[in-house]
Amino acid sequence: MSRVVAVHSTGGPEVLSVEDWPVTAPGPGQVRVRQTAIGLNFIDTYQRSGLYPLPLPFVAGNEAAGEVTEIGEGVSEVKVGDRVCYQGVTGAYAEERLVPAARLVPIPDGVDERTAAAVLLKGLTAYYLLFKTWPVRQGETILWHAAAGGTGLIATQWARALGATIIGTAGSPEKVALALDHGCHHAIDYKKEDFPARVKEITGGRGVDVVYDGVGKATFEGSLDCLRPRGLLASFGNASGPVSVPDLGILARKGSLYVTRPTGATYFTQREDLLEGAKALFDAILSGAIKVEISRTFALADAAEAHRALEGRETTGSVLLLP
Incomplete structure (x- = not known):
């Protein structure tokens, strides 16, 4: 079983429910990830409120980092023990979960898992806006x-x-x-x-x-x-x-x-585009061009409090949920 934060009906932060859900063995093309840090993003609140509708019930969240613990048939992108992160895959508010292998990004040496979870979704958003939507000169x-x-x-x-x-x-x-x-x-x-x-x-x-x-x-x-x-x-x-x-x-x-x-869902449909953007982002972090600001952390069970802080403009920089 995995502790998760689920949404059974849309609404305010009070609809976020801390529960135990089963995690099955990974199927073809899937990977099981033990998560160590989860990113908090405004899109999480849009999905929770119903502004961006999702089939109910669902596990909230779209970004996290952790370690691969099991791989399914046909997976070649990662192996057991790899440190990985992902964004844009709903269901991130969980201790463990299954993720499509094609959506995982290896975390390079020199970048810790909290930084990866804090930066991937936001950083890839910055990437497509600055390099693709209007290439800044x-x-x-x-x-x-x-x-x-x-x-x-x-x-x-x-x-x-x-x-x-x-x-x-x-x-x-x-x-x-x-x-x-x-x-x-x-x-x-x-x-x-x-x-x-x-x-x-x-x-x-x-x-x-x-x-x-x-x-x-x-x-x-x-x-x-x-x-x-x-x-x-x-x-x-x-x-x-x-x-x-x-x-x-x-x-x-x-x-x-x-x-x-624009939306990242369009810019990163292909794995090669995802990896290109992630490499540019991590290279910028490793070079010192980008310093990642993690301003607050919340326990996973306190996700509702984290949503209230985000929507109340009480946060700066990146905010993490910790399983």
């Missing part, structure tokens, strides 16, 4: 919302290493200071400042080349106002609610702008 200026969050702290460091000028937003003086310590050249407290006006001031009226926005509804129109003509808004999250665009003419009026809504 030296000399460009970008705006990253929630720059003191888990994805933000990784992405702003990475973008700075690419030679971009980074403007970040955050929701308190403490978070502004953290953003400035992790890659941002400029940081804006959006609770106290008009962030589009500050962006125009910082850029001399030009605007930024690209806005990376995981906040969603609350920042959408302001993000458009931050862009230069023909700039791109990459809207990749819904922390304040989903975005709707009933009038596409707004993009014309604000400068022939582009908007995209």
Whole structure:
């Protein structure tokens, strides 16, 4: 049996239920993993609330690291004893579980399992946004919302290493200071400042080349106002609610702008793409370009408390659940 955190009906953090579920032997193409660290991500709350519907019941969570303890028929990607991590495979809030071998990423020497669990999903999100959605070039200026969050702290460091000028937003003086310590050249407290006006001031009226926005509804129109003509808004999250665009003419009026809504599920459908992104991420960590900030840990049984802290904007950097 494995201790898990399950969802039987959608709703608030109170629907998370700590239970014992059986773990079978791995079938063809499957691997059994004993997990040592589990990443907490906003997508976990979207699935729990029903914003991103999943068949009920399900085990929550999408990212973890641990050790391979058993492999199924035909598995060649990993072997028993390997340290591995994964992201984008629902069911991570568990002591042990089965994972498709093709979704596992070997953890390189020099990276511990807590770091891997804290960084893979967020880091791969940063990777596809910075290298695929809008490949950031030296000399460009970008705006990253929630720059003191888990994805933000990784992405702003990475973008700075690419030679971009980074403007970040955050929701308190403490978070502004953290953003400035992790890659941002400029940081804006959006609770106290008009962030589009500050962006125009910082850029001399030009605007930024690209806005990376995981906040969603609350920042959408302001993000458009931050862009230069023909700039791109990459809207990749819904922390304040989903975005709707009933009038596409707004993009014309604000400068022939582009908007995209990317997701890692599309970028990492092929194993070679997953491994390419993970290698780039771990190389950046090992080189020192990215320093991983694990701000808090919770026991697995306290997952509901962790969700409340995340949704209440009480966290910075990465947060882990520990089995």
